[in-house]
Amino acid sequence: MVNKKAYLLGSKRSSIRELFEYGRRRAAEVGKDKICDFSLGNPSVPAPEELKEAYKRLLELPPLEVHGYTSAVGCDELREALARNISETFGFSAKARDFYVTCGAAAALTSVLGALTVDCNTEFIALAPFFPEYRCFAETSGAKLKVVEADEKDFQIDFEKLSKLINNNTQGVIVNSPNNPSGVVYTESTIKRLASLLTERSAEYGKPIYIISDEPYRELVYGGVTVPFIPKYYSNTVICYSYSKKLSVPGERIGYVFVPQNAENADELFNAVAGTARAYGYVCAPSLIQRVIAACVDIKPDLTVYEKNRDILYEGLTKMGYFCARPDGAFYLFVRTPENDGNSFSERAKRKDLLVVPGAGFGCPGFIRISYCVDTDVCLRSLPIFKELIEEYCR
Ligand code: PLP
Numbered sequence: 001m002v003n004k005k006a007y008l009l010g011s012k013r014s015s016i017r018e019l020f021e022y023g024r025r026r027a028a029e030v031g032k033d034k035i036c037d038f039s040l041g042n043p044s045v046p047a048p049e050e051l052k053e054a055y056k057r058l059l060e061l062p063p064l065e066v067h068g069y070t071s072a073v074g075c076d077e078l079r080e081a082l083a084r085n086i087s088e089t090f091g092f093s094a095k096a097r098d099f100y101v102t103c104g105a106a107a108a109l110t111s112v113l114g115a116l117t118v119d120c121n122t123e124f125i126a127l128a129p130f131f132p133e134y135r136c137f138a139e140t141s142g143a144k145l146k147v148v149e150a151d152e153k154d155f156q157i158d159f160e161k162l163s164k165l166i167n168n169n170t171q172g173v174i175v176n177s178p179n180n181p182s183g184v185v186y187t188e189s190t191i192k193r194l195a196s197l198l199t200e201r202s203a204e205y206g207k208p209i210y211i212i213s214d215e216p217y218r219e220l221v222y223g224g225v226t227v228p229f230i231p232k233y234y235s236n237t238v239i240c241y242s243y244s245k246k247l248s249v250p251g252e253r254i255g256y257v258f259v260p261q262n263a264e265n266a267d268e269l270f271n272a273v274a275g276t277a278r279a280y281g282y283v284c285a286p287s288l289i290q291r292v293i294a295a296c297v298d299i300k301p302d303l304t305v306y307e308k309n310r311d312i313l314y315e316g317l318t319k320m321g322y323f324c325a326r327p328d329g330a331f332y333l334f335v336r337t338p339e340n341d342g343n344s345f346s347e348r349a350k351r352k353d354l355l356v357v358p359g360a361g362f363g364c365p366g367f368i369r370i371s372y373c374v375d376t377d378v379c380l381r382s383l384p385i386f387k388e389l390i391e392e393y394c395r
Contacts, residue, residue: 066287
C-alpha cells in the first residue's frame, strides 16, 4: 500500500514535463534542428562568467568549508549578502535572520504554504494564469487552492472576482509578477489596489491575509519596466525567490524565503517556515551553491537574447493575427489560440514539430504558452509554422 495522493502526483507528469520529454525523444529521431521546442522554462543563456569563477575559487578552500553542512536556515555569509542586497536594491530594511535559504522557489513556496496552513479549511488564492504547481503545493499542505479567473485583456488582476473569493479561511494570495505564463508585470496601481483590498479584508476578519510573492523572474524585465517591490506596499508580504532564472542555474536548486520584520507575527511565521522546511527535509540547501551565490548576489542578468526573442515572436505573431498581452518580463508569451482551445492547438502544432504548452493547466484553456528562453534561431524557424497553423483555421 502506498499513499494514493502521492502515487497520483508521482505517476502523472505535468503537461509541461510530458511535452519536454516528448521533445527530447523527437529530437533524437529527427534532429534537434528540425523541431521548435518551446515547452520548458530552462534558461538558454549560459550562467554568468563570475559564477564559474566563484565556483573555481571556492573549490580551492578546505573541503569542509564548502562541502560540509551549513546551518539549517542557510549559511551566515549568504543570509548577510541577501539582507544587504535587498536593503540596497529596494531601500527596504532586511536582516540576515529574515532569510531561510531553500532549494529554489519550489521549496520556498511549499515551506510558506505549509507554515500558513492552519487546518483543512485553509484557503490560498491563485490569480490565473498561474504556475500549475501551486495546486500541488497547496493541496499537499492540506489547504485548498481557489483560483481567480484571468482578466484576459491585459492579465492584470480582476478585483471583483478576487474580492468574491476572499473569506475568513483565506490565509494568502499568491502573486507572481513578472508572470509565468503571461510575462505580464503587475503595475504599481494593481499592487496598490491589491494592498488596499487585503488591508480592508484582513481588518474585517481580524487576522492577516498574506501576499505570498513568488519572484523567480524579478530581474527579468525589458525596456526599463519596474517591478514594484511588494513589501513596500503591503507589510504582510512573504517573498519566495529563486536564482534559477536570473542566473541560469535551475539545476543548482537555490533560492530563499524572506519574511520581513514588519510582517505581522514575523518571528512566529519565520519559525513555522523553518519548521515546515524541516518536516520536508529542506534543511541546509547545498553548501557550495550557497557560497557561490553569496559571492554573486549583485550580478545583473544579460537579457539581450530573451528581449530579442520576445520582439521576434510578439511582433511576428501579432502581425499574423494572434492575440497576446505584450510581455514586459520573464521569458514567456501567452497566446490566445484561434479556436479557443489550447489543447487542440498544441496537438496540431505538435504534428508540425512545434511544441507549445496548452494553457488549461495555467487556468486559461483558450491559450498556449511559448517559452522563448531558446536560441533565436528556434524563434525564427517557428514563424512560418505559426503562420501555417493560423491559416489552417481561416480556410
Ligand atoms: N514559480 C514559478 C512562477 C516558476 O515559473 C517556477 C519555475 O519555473 C518556480 C516557481 C519554481 O522555481 P525553482 O526552479 O526555483 O524551484
